Every structure is written in structure tokens, then in C-alpha cells.
Amino acid sequence: MSGAVPKLQTPDRVRAIAATLEEEIVLGWLLPRERLVEEELAERLGVKRHVMREALTELERVGLVERIPNRGAFVKLLAPADVRQIYSVREVLETLAAEQIPLPPAPDVLAGLRAIQSGHSDAVARGDFRAAFRANMRFHEALFGACGNPHLADMIQTLAQKVHGARSMTAASAEHLARSRDEHLAMIDALAQGARAALVALCRQHLAPSRDTYIAAIEGRLRPGGR
Amino acid sequence: MSGAVPKLQTPDRVRAIAATLEEEIVLGWLLPRERLVEEELAERLGVKRHVMREALTELERVGLVERIPNRGAFVKLLAPADVRQIYSVREVLETLAAEQIPLPPAPDVLAGLRAIQSGHSDAVARGDFRAAFRANMRFHEALFGACGNPHLADMIQTLAQKVHGARSMTAASAEHLARSRDEHLAMIDALAQGARAALVALCRQHLAPSRDTYIAAIEGRLRPGGR
DNA sequence: TTCAACAAGATTGTTGACAATTTTGGCGAC
DNA sequence: GTCGCCAAAATTGTCAACAATCTTGTTGAA
The missing domain is CATH 1.20.120.530 (GntR ligand-binding domain-like)
Incomplete structure (x- = not known):
């Protein structure tokens, strides 16, 4: 086989995606208050929306992202x-x-x-x-x-x-x-x-x-x- | 209306379920190393498996529960x-x-x-x-x-x-x-x-x-x- | 012109079915 | 009797369709 990616299971993929998003935030790719649309991000990073949802939940827990029910996720702006x-x-x-x-x-x-x-x-x-x-x-x-x-x-x-x-x-x-x-x-x-x-x-x-x-x-x- | 429960949305329900599970652990209802089966718990607490899954993920993050891929969740035993x-x-x-x-x-x-x-x-x-x-x-x-x-x-x-x-x-x-x-x-x-x-x-x-x-x-x- | 009501679109929330994996129990060979 | 192998059951992991909600743009009346 050539580039056969090990294909992680969801729990690990979620962590990987969350880490990627974290990097994009730290590097200023994603700016504070920027809207994070689940489907859009999921497609861009090559995962299902389900996985992206969990990743956003994780980042919310960490404190990098803010989520409002039914309205989506945003990069958190710290005072x-x-x-x-x-x-x-x-x-x-x-x-x-x-x-x-x-x-x-x-x-x-x-x-x-x-x-x-x-x-x-x-x-x-x-x-x-x-x-x-x-x-x-x-x-x-x-x-x-x-x-x-x-x-x-x-x-x-x-x-x-x-x-x-x-x-x-x-x-x-x-x-x-x-x-x-x-x-x-x-x-x-x-x-x-x-x-x-x-x-x-x-x-x-x-x-x-x-x-x-x-x-x-x-x-x-x-x-x-x-x- | 009488006992019309506000019917929380999932993010809040997850927190509520996680808190309930946490109480059961603290009170000794659920013991260290005890297996936590998603469907069983979901039915007992009256939520969908999906919600219970997220609650367990949260408790894993907190450190109360240990999860092994494809094998399930357990109450963590602290050394x-x-x-x-x-x-x-x-x-x-x-x-x-x-x-x-x-x-x-x-x-x-x-x-x-x-x-x-x-x-x-x-x-x-x-x-x-x-x-x-x-x-x-x-x-x-x-x-x-x-x-x-x-x-x-x-x-x-x-x-x-x-x-x-x-x-x-x-x-x-x-x-x-x-x-x-x-x-x-x-x-x-x-x-x-x-x-x-x-x-x-x-x-x-x-x-x-x-x-x-x-x-x-x-x-x-x-x-x-x-x- | 301004405002409110309404309809269309975009986005998130929810569900059940299906797939993959691990565990369990039973069977046969040595 | 013990060990290893195979099938069945239990459990977790994945997905795509559907429902609920919010946002936006439009229309019509005051």
C-alpha cells in the first residue's frame, strides 16, 4: 500500500480536528468573533459534520470557542x-x-x-x-x-x-x-x-x-x- | 399547563446528565472500575444514547471516567x-x-x-x-x-x-x-x-x-x- | 420613510438505522 | 482436560436524513 492513512477512530479524530482548529486560531487564521459554521469547516478539513460538532464542543470546554444554542460557534474574544x-x-x-x-x-x-x-x-x-x-x-x-x-x-x-x-x-x-x-x-x-x-x-x-x-x-x- | 418541563436542549441536557452521573459516583452508587454501558444508562436516565455518549465524553474530560475505544467507559479508580x-x-x-x-x-x-x-x-x-x-x-x-x-x-x-x-x-x-x-x-x-x-x-x-x-x-x- | 409581519434560506439540533469492533460461549483437535 | 479457533451476542462507532430554530430579505400598510 502507498499512503494508507491509519484512519483514526472518531474520538482521536475529534482531538486531531480540535487541535487543528486551535492552531488556526492561534496563528490568526481564525479571528476572534469569527463565525464557525459546522458544515463549512467539516468539508474543509475533510470530516463529517458530526465529528466537527464534537470538536467544537471540545474547544468550547477548553474555552477557545463560544457556543450559543441554535446559533453556532464563534472564536472567543477574551477581555x-x-x-x-x-x-x-x-x-x-x-x-x-x-x-x-x-x-x-x-x-x-x-x-x-x-x-x-x-x-x-x-x-x-x-x-x-x-x-x-x-x-x-x-x-x-x-x-x-x-x-x-x-x-x-x-x-x-x-x-x-x-x-x-x-x-x-x-x-x-x-x-x-x-x-x-x-x-x-x-x-x-x-x-x-x-x-x-x-x-x-x-x-x-x-x-x-x-x-x-x-x-x-x-x-x-x-x-x-x-x- | 401543569408540569410542563421546559425541555432543555441537548447541550444543557448533557450537562445535567453528566452532573447526575457525577453524583451517583460521588455517592458510591457507581463504584470505581464499574462498567458504564451507554444504552443502559441512557434508558435509565431517560435520554437518547447520543446524549449519554456526550455526557460520558464530558466526564472523561473531567477525569471521573475512563474510556477505551470500542470497549466502553468505566468509573476511574484514582491511585x-x-x-x-x-x-x-x-x-x-x-x-x-x-x-x-x-x-x-x-x-x-x-x-x-x-x-x-x-x-x-x-x-x-x-x-x-x-x-x-x-x-x-x-x-x-x-x-x-x-x-x-x-x-x-x-x-x-x-x-x-x-x-x-x-x-x-x-x-x-x-x-x-x-x-x-x-x-x-x-x-x-x-x-x-x-x-x-x-x-x-x-x-x-x-x-x-x-x-x-x-x-x-x-x-x-x-x-x-x-x- | 418606517415599521411590522411574513416567507425563504441557512444553520443547528435530533433521531434511528446501519457498520465495525470486541467480548462471550461453544466446539473440536490435540 | 486444555488450548485454540469460530460463530453469536453485546456494545460502541458512523452516518445521512429529518426536524426545529434562527437569520435575512421582502412586502405592504400606516
Whole structure:
């Protein structure tokens, strides 16, 4: 056989589709308040409407999408207050996780992070925003996954997803991407050297840019109030 | 018309069914590792299989249920390590929230908590475990909702749900319920008196009993390993 | 011109039937 | 008697048609 795709079952396809949609939102392909029509998206991504429906339900639960009964789904627009609140919790949890990562870390953890970051750096160099976003996700997953508490890592990821809708400004900006890359490399160094304080500080600083860029953009460009 | 039920639409019905299932798990009606057959549950609760499917998906996401493709859903059995990890994150977040509740709290917050607690106390006195569980949920929702950060409150609730499967021991025990009631009353007092340190300490202590009871029960009664 | 009622179209919500998969029980060979 | 294989049953996964709902555009009267 040639390109025989394994053909996932629905539960997995739903996740895959939801992830694709999430990427399109983060990359600014789909903008806040944009209408998400089930049939249209289903056809474009090559799945049945049924699957797309479930994917939208999932994104609603995650907080990236808003659904109104009988009226459809929209990319959620986060208010600056929401973004601030979410980031403040992220800061607490990511700091907590960074404090719990064993130092020095297990060799395979460090190797894994270096491999992922190598992919991330490549993507940044190529200007491949999509690949950079994926590598970035995997980096943070691996980093905080090393804290030893999978449930804490879960919460961190959940919160990160919530603000993905607010990241289209930074996720598709070469400048921010380069900064991210440098900070990741610094984190790896801090891990390798067992520099706990530096690691924690880096994690905290790493959050600020995308939060501030988004808030500035919203407060500058859009007026508050009704949808 | 007489008992004309509003007839919710599916999205709401899914939530309602998921909540019912959650209660049955917490109350020990449905035990860990018990098989959850879609058609059977759908018929018992008076919904279509389709709705039950979505409800199970939701509970899987929450972490109360485990699903294996083509093989069905089961009530998840939490390992003591999971319970410990989840509670350690809960402690951090609930402490954080308790520190942020404005003191003295808004009058309607206090009134709301007193009203809810009155219902809880009644339920405890009657030995009505289901009503007690519901009131307990609402109490914590209102308490941590008062912290001013809805996303923090969300995370707290999410984590609480994750361990609901581990609560059948305490949620249906008169002794534990009485203790909960007393601690709730003490929290209300602390709020009313603006006693921050006492409030925070009470929130922290409030978590221990159900965690320890579950861990003791699991480690004493069940052997680790096998599915 | 403005407004309200109405009809047509677009979109989401619901259902039952059908297909695919896994489990169970029985049968025969060794 | 035990093991492996095959058929039947139970259960989950997939789909397309149908119904309900909302939106949009049009018409007609005040």
C-alpha cells in the first residue's frame, strides 16, 4: 500500500480536528468573533459534520470557542481582565512547577528538551509559525511535565490553552518567536546548571510578553462592550 | 399547563446528565472500575444514547471516567499518588483564593454563603447525602467565587471534580458530613470577622479529611496493580 | 420613510438505522 | 482436560436524513 492513512477512530479524530482548529486560531487564521459554521469547516478539513460538532464542543470546554444554542460557534474574544486573571494563575502554577522540578533533571528530560528546542529553533529560523507553535507547546509540556506532578502539569496546560485565542499577535510574530527561543535556551541552561532561582525567574518572565502584547492590542484597537 | 418541563436542549441536557452521573459516583452508587454501558444508562436516565455518549465524553474530560475505544467507559479508580498530587495543587490554589477574598466580604456574598450553608446543615441533619453533596458544591463555588478571579475559581472546581471519584467514602458518611458542616460555619465566622489567617487555615484543613480517608481506604483494602 | 409581519434560506439540533469492533460461549483437535 | 479457533451476542462507532430554530430579505400598510 502507498499512503494508507491509519484512519483514526472518531474520538482521536475529534482531538486531531480540535487541535487543528486551535492552531488556526492561534496563528490568526481564525479571528476572534469569527463565525464557525459546522458544515463549512467539516468539508474543509475533510470530516463529517458530526465529528466537527464534537470538536467544537471540545474547544468550547477548553474555552477557545463560544457556543450559543441554535446559533453556532464563534472564536472567543477574551477581555483584558480575563487575560490578566488567567496569567496570574498561570504564574503561580508555573512557578510552583518550576520549583518542584528535580535539579539536576534526569538526563532524558534534558535531552528531550534539547531535541524539542532544536526543532523549535529551526522552525523560528524558517519562519514556520505553525511548526514553531507546535514545538513551543511540546517544550512547555515537557518542561512542566518534569515537575513530577502530572495533575499540576495538566492544569498548566489547561490554562495555557485558555489564552491561546489571545496569542495570535505573538504566535505569528518573528520578533516574539526569537525571544521565546532565547528564553527556552536560557531555561535549558538553568536546568543543566541546577540554577533553581534563575529557572523560576525565567519561567515567570517568559509569560509577560504575550500577555502584555495582547492587552495592549485590545485596549488600543478595540472598544469594549457588546458583541 | 401543569408540569410542563421546559425541555432543555441537548447541550444543557448533557450537562445535567453528566452532573447526575457525577453524583451517583460521588455517592458510591457507581463504584470505581464499574462498567458504564451507554444504552443502559441512557434508558435509565431517560435520554437518547447520543446524549449519554456526550455526557460520558464530558466526564472523561473531567477525569471521573475512563474510556477505551470500542470497549466502553468505566468509573476511574484514582491511585493514592494521584489523589495526593491533586490535593497538593488544590491546597495551593484554594489558599491563593482564600488570600484574595476581599475582607470584609460583600454583604450579598456573606448572605449567600449563609443561605447555602443553612441548606447544607439541614441536609446533614436529615442524612440526605445527595442534597448535602449539592449544597457542599455550591458552598465552595460561592466561597472561592468570591476571590474575584473567576478563572482561579474555575481551576479549583476542576480539581475538585477530579477527585470526586475518590469521595464516595466521605460523601456518604454522617461523621464526615458533620465535620464539614462545622468547618463551613467556622469559615463563615472567619469571613464575617475579617480573620484572614483563620480563614486560610480553615480552607487548608478542610481538605485533609477526605484525602486521608480515601488514601487509607485504598492502601488498606485494595492491592495495587492490575486493571 | 418606517415599521411590522411574513416567507425563504441557512444553520443547528435530533433521531434511528446501519457498520465495525470486541467480548462471550461453544466446539473440536490435540 | 486444555488450548485454540469460530460463530453469536453485546456494545460502541458512523452516518445521512429529518426536524426545529434562527437569520435575512421582502412586502405592504400606516
